[in-house]
Amino acid sequence: MLKGVHQKLEPQESVAFFVRGPSPFSRMMFFCALSIVLMAVDSRLNYLAQFRQTFIAALHPLEMVANAPSEWGMNIRQYFTSHNRLLVENQQLKQQAVEHKVMLQRLSTIELENSHLKTLLKGNAPLIPKAILGEILHMGRDPFSNVIVINRGTQHGVKAGQAVVDAEGVVGQVTRAFPFSAEVTLITDDNLSIPIQVERNQLRAIAFGEGKSNTIDLPFLPTSVDIKVGDKLVTSGIDGVYPAGLAVAKVTQVRQSPDSPFAKIVSTPIAGVNNHLQLLILSLPEPEMTIEEENPPSAPATPPVVTKPDPKLVAKPKLKPNAPR
Amino acid sequence: MRPVNITTVLLTLIVALTFQLYPWSGQGVILRPDFLLVVTLYWVIRAPYLVNVGLSWFAGLIVDLSTGSLLGQHALAFGFAAFLALLYQRRLVLFNRWQLTIYIFALLIAERAIVLMLKLFADYDNPGLSYFWPVITSLILWQLMVLMFGAPTRPRH
Structure with a gap:
């Protein structure tokens, strides 16, 4: 409405005293x-x-x-990358490929054995999470939040809530999916928490991002907790978002203060978001997997125990070795 | 000071938005000038009959959308900065170049402060004083705008 008035009066803009x-x-x-x-x-x-x-x-x-x-x-x-550097890199990659192949050979037999055992135990067959390869577009334009923006969106099948990993470990989680891009909140964001497990002793805990400082915090663990500097934290897989066993962070500091019943445990993420561009967006586990339950004819006297097959524990990631770096 | 038409204004705003969308990284994020804000304020002072609080508010809304922040944060700050500019627009055009630069400095600080306040209300971390660095680069950008499009002030008679 204002616009109409202005357009009509535009020619005399400089002398328009009363019509503003x-x-x-x-x-x-x-x-x-x-x-x-x-x-x-x-x-x-x-x-x-x-x-x-x-x-x-x-x-x-x-x-x-x-x-x-x-x-x-x-x-x-x-x-303009030098020929020499490419050769060195090629050599390194070949070496890695061989190493990974050897590991894969062992892995496939173990996997077979594992799935066999699982079926014997009436569990489900191990689930290999599907993944989409994406690239980082930019590191987010808002200095307040720890997000990155990737070049895959709903058009490519990305959904909010999916876990994002790189060749080294967990990067974060998709929090907003747009048609051609998606926003990934990093695990260092203070609004993101991730269920973890200490690789050494299988101790479970929940890790919280610390926001600005680019570290991850393990709050509310007693001072006597068995976590040492250098321990590797991996995903425990009990949340249904992150498959179990992905590297998350390395403990860098364990401090006990006399006035607090909890230990202060600080760790730094393993994934190198700043080092490379390619990321893998893992698909969420199928919904029926989580609801699915078995009702074996158990003794009627005992209270009905709902046995949920734990699909997350089953999901060991296998696509890592091929992830481009 | 030649009169301007709306297409020039919109074109410069789109170019400013493109610069804003450039994937700044590392030090660039800390130093990135507020392209859209500077260009908007320039046109508010130079052509208030074309660019008013409304268009500035809308430019802020676009910044909100492109940064993925809460809708209305930058919009409010842009609108308020444009209001401060409009409030004294009649006087501002009589300022000399450096007086005007100082006033713009105040406006840029005000815009940043409002966004900071709203973000802190919304439970974000305090980014520290480095958050105000872009004001300096924005002032440099302002001088560039003056070089390219002429001072928005009227020559004194």
């Missing part, structure tokens, strides 16, 4: 109220998710344009 529309103050009040409403709706209700998705999709071409210079830069750098 509503005062800046009233405009400001109106838009203040509007943004407060928006913030409330966006933070508490879920109505705007679709709007956001549509907009991000519409912004995609502009993003491609914005990304182009850095891509050219990378291409040019790749083009």
Whole structure:
């Protein structure tokens, strides 16, 4: 409505003394109220998710344009990579491939044996999580949050909630999926927690991100807990999001303070988000897997025990060795 | 000071948005100027009949959408900065270049402070003083805008 008035009066803009529309103050009040409403709706209700998705999709071409210079830069750098370095890298990769092949040979026999044992125990066959390969687009534009944006979205089958890993370990979890991109919250974000297990002694705990400091915290563990510096933390798999056994972090500091009943355990993530671009987005376990239950004809006298086959414990990741670095 | 038409304004805003969308990383994130804000404020002061609180608010909303932050945070801050600019717009055009730069500095600080406040309300970590570094780079960008499009002030008679 304001626009119409302005367009009509545009030619005499500089001398328009009286026709300036509503005062800046009233405009400001109106838009203040509007943004407060928006913030409330966006933070508490879920109505705007679709709007956001549509907009991000519409912004995609502009993003491609914005990304182009850095891509050219990378291409040019790749083009000028020295022959020598490529040879060295090739050699290293070949060596790794051989090592991995040997490991894989053992793995396949063990897997076979494992699945055989599982079927004997009436469990389900081990589940190999499907994965989508993605690339980091940018490290998030908001200095407040620990997110990265990847180039795979709902169009490629990415859903919010999926775990994201790289060749070394867990990176984080998809928190928002847009048509052509997705937002991955890193495990160091203070809103993300991840169930872990100490590899050495199978002790289970929950790890929380620490936000800014790029570390992971294990709170509420007694001072007597058996965790040492250098321990490797892996996913325990009891959440149904992360398959069990993925490396998460390495303990760097264990401190006991006399005034606290809990130990202060700090660890740093293993995954190298800053080092390489490629990531794997693991698909969530099938929903029927978690609901599925067996009702064996048990003795009626005993209370009905619901035996849930634990699909997460079954899921050992096997795709790691091939993950490009 | 030549009058401007709306297409120039929109084109510069789109270019500013493209720069904003560039995948800044490392030190770049800390130093990245607020492209869209600087360009918006420039047009608010130079052509308040084209760019008012409403369009600034909308530019802020686009920043919100592209950063994935809570909708309305940057919008509110942009709208408020534009309001502060409009409040004294008649006087600002009589300022000399450095007086105007100081005023812009205050506006940029105000915008950052509002976003910081809203983020802290929404339970984010305090990013520390480095959060205000982009104000300096934004001022450099402002000087660039003045070089490219001319000072938004009227020459004194």
